[in-house]
Amino acid sequence: MTSQTGSETDGLRDLITRARVVLWDFDGPICRLFAGHSAERVASDLVDWLGQRGLSGLLKEQERQTDDPQEILRAVNRRHPGSDLVAEIEERLTKEELRAAPSAMPTPYADPLIRTWTALGSRLAITTNNSPRVVHAYLTGRGLFSCFAPHIYGRTADLHQLKPDPHCLNRALSAMGAAPPAALMIGDAPTDLEAAKTAGVPFLGYARNEDKEKRLRKAGAVNVVGSLKPILEALRIRP
Template sequence: MLLDFDGPVCDVYAGLPASEVAAQLRTLLVARGADLPEHMLAQDDPLEVLHYSATLGEDLNRATHDVLTELEVNATATAQITPGVEDVVRYAADVGKPVAIVSNNSVAAVRAFLGAHGLLPMIRFIAARAEADPRLMKPNPHLVRKSLIELAAVPARTVLVGDSLTDIQAAKAAGVLSVGYANKPGKVDRFAVTSVDFVITRMHDLLPLL
């Protein structure tokens, strides 16, 4: 079982809003001489700011990535764990089904949160953002494929649980089953028009699939 991090495992920005993190990244870019376009000045998604930084050169991209990683780690201190995920991870461990985290968030942030909540020993592998290059992030199946190799998993017998369309796209590209976690109003309808294999509204809904 492969779990996306922000959503299925926790709400990363519950205490430190994503909009505030994005604003700090924009401030960094402007301070380094970047002339941000109108749409980027209003961008509230930190990962989208990281994507844009890659168009500004390697140095700015790396600086943005490093600051984002630090802010993500800080955010995990006030992140809220997703109801039911602890039961799912513990049950998977009990029945011998390996679990990996597949996330566009940083490895450092994922490890910090899992460690703080006692879940790290039950996670076999973490395939998360370790490089500044946003092209390696989902919907690119790169991280999913890394997990499959590490777990020696058969794609057709593996599921990726995610709350975004990029998760579904990455799962499809890697040949694994996809589970859309509809944790907000409207997501059931959005998943319905994709090639998602299953849709759940609670993490506990995963238990019969394990």
């Protein structure tokens, strides 16, 4: 990870100071959902499941090789939008996400950051492409659900509304009565950045490794941190 310049530090402090509402992506900034339950294996199992039903042809070769199970879901939905097949794959993915939740690895400093932001009076929401059921399960297990409830906006049956579409961000802003410039989104993927831009919400990238940072920078992210620690420190010294 590259170190932050003085101007980047000032930009980070400004983002934090102005944020009255914080929209969190889930898998990445809050935890590594598939840390103990391989996402690659889940994706492979979904590909195999389609193959057993004679439906391998629905996927391109690159899609069959993906390690992201959500890409399988998106691919099938592009070819058969709103079908029973898509609904079944989505339910299978949700069950795998729920199976992964107990072994998910908390992102360092995420828990105290969430509690500190809440204690300071900021309102928090989850805006994710994961199932809201897994978010509920994970946050409850960590004792963090009250920091977000009821503002958890995740994957719905309308898969075209997944990020980079800003639908979940707009739902959160509307429900919380927040103007986009007064909010902040924390995400770890270019799709999070694109959704935030479209919604008019300032964006802070979280990149746990150099590859993640490169992708965010290439997509146009200006403020990117490799740890949540400087955010927590900035909050604790905020006037």
